[in-house]
Amino acid sequence: LPLLWNKYSVENKQNEEPESQASRASTLRQRNRVVKHSQSKHLQRRLSSLQELQEEPKFEASFGTQLKLLIVRAQKQGRGERITRIAMLLTFCWTAFTGLAWGYLPNNTDYVFNRASLLYFILIAQSNTVVTTSMLTFGGERSLLSRERAKKMYGVLPYFIAKTMADMVNSVAMPMIYGIAVYWICNLRPTAVNFFTFCLIYYLSVSAAQSLGLFLSIAIPNFSVALMLAPLLTICLIILGGFYIPFDKMGPALAWASWISPARYGFTAFVVNEFDGR
Numbered sequence: 001l002p003l004l005w006n007k008y009s010v011e012n013k014q015n016e017e018p019e020s021q022a023s024r025a026s027t028l029r030q031r032n033r034v035v036k037h038s039q040s041k042h043l044q045r046r047l048s049s050l051q052e053l054q055e056e057p058k059f060e061a062s063f064g065t066q067l068k069l070l071i072v073r074a075q076k077q078g079r080g081e082r083i084t085r086i087a088m089l090l091t092f093c094w095t096a097f098t099g100l101a102w103g104y105l106p107n108n109t110d111y112v113f114n115r116a117s118l119l120y121f122i123l124i125a126q127s128n129t130v131v132t133t134s135m136l137t138f139g140g141e142r143s144l145l146s147r148e149r150a151k152k153m154y155g156v157l158p159y160f161i162a163k164t165m166a167d168m169v170n171s172v173a174m175p176m177i178y179g180i181a182v183y184w185i186c187n188l189r190p191t192a193v194n195f196f197t198f199c200l201i202y203y204l205s206v207s208a209a210q211s212l213g214l215f216l217s218i219a220i221p222n223f224s225v226a227l228m229l230a231p232l233l234t235i236c237l238i239i240l241g242g243f244y245i246p247f248d249k250m251g252p253a254l255a256w257a258s259w260i261s262p263a264r265y266g267f268t269a270f271v272v273n274e275f276d277g278r
Contacts, residue, residue: 060153063155070159070161074167091174091177099186102182103185118182122270126179127209133213134217172203176203194273198270205266208265216233241258242258243263
């Protein structure tokens with residue numbers, strides 16, 4: 001408004017009565033003060049009180065609505081990218097290689113090491129792929145999440161659940177198909193209890209690898225740096241799983257780190273399920 005008033009004054013100065021320069025400056029300053037005062041009062045009328053801000057809901061929609069819409073959107077975004085020919089071919093190749101290397105192990109004590117190495121290979125065969133896939137899931141949508149969350153569209157928890165559920169096809173379903181096929185091809189313990197226990201352990205191990213990938217993509221904003229550090233961290237955690245170096249032979253500088261290795265818990269559970277009671 002002050003700028004418009006100045007422009008108006010310049011354009012119509014011929015029609016105004018002659019005034020001294022000092023008088024005009026005084027009048028202009030007074031009008032500017034009046035305009036600023038009116039603007040300040042106008043802004044004050046629009047400001048909300050602290051109580052009103054506290055009573056205002058954090059997000060526009062409920063948790064259930066947020067989760068439902070985010071799941072639908074994630075499914076539409078990933079349409080055609082879940083079960084692809086490449087993913088199926090990769091799973092078939094892993095299964096064929098494992099079958100050729102450990103196919104139908106005899107059920108005797110001469111093949112104890114072979115069974116243990118197979119159980120550990122089942123874990124590490126999928127860990128790197130699942131970690132990388134999970135990093136790709138969130139890495140490209142960080143800015144979108146920040147912008148939409150700032151607009152109070154949804155929270156982090158429903159977004160995380162929706163993306164995890166939508167990504168389960170590649171990150172969980174395909175590795176599970178591999179694990180189930182290998183279980184019977186390699187003649188692991190053929191009882192219903194041991195088979196379903198194996199499936200549960202394998203599912204939890206794959207989910208842990210998926211969570212590790214999501215954690216790295218969130219903790220490291222630079223996606224290129226995260227991709228460089230992911231193999232290093234994954235391999236170190238795999239080595240500390242107890243197969244390559246027994247837990248009682250680890251030095252004190254590394255023994256504590258084995259407790260944060262998902263491979264430690266998965267491999268130990270696999271060994272107990274396979275060899276306990278034989």
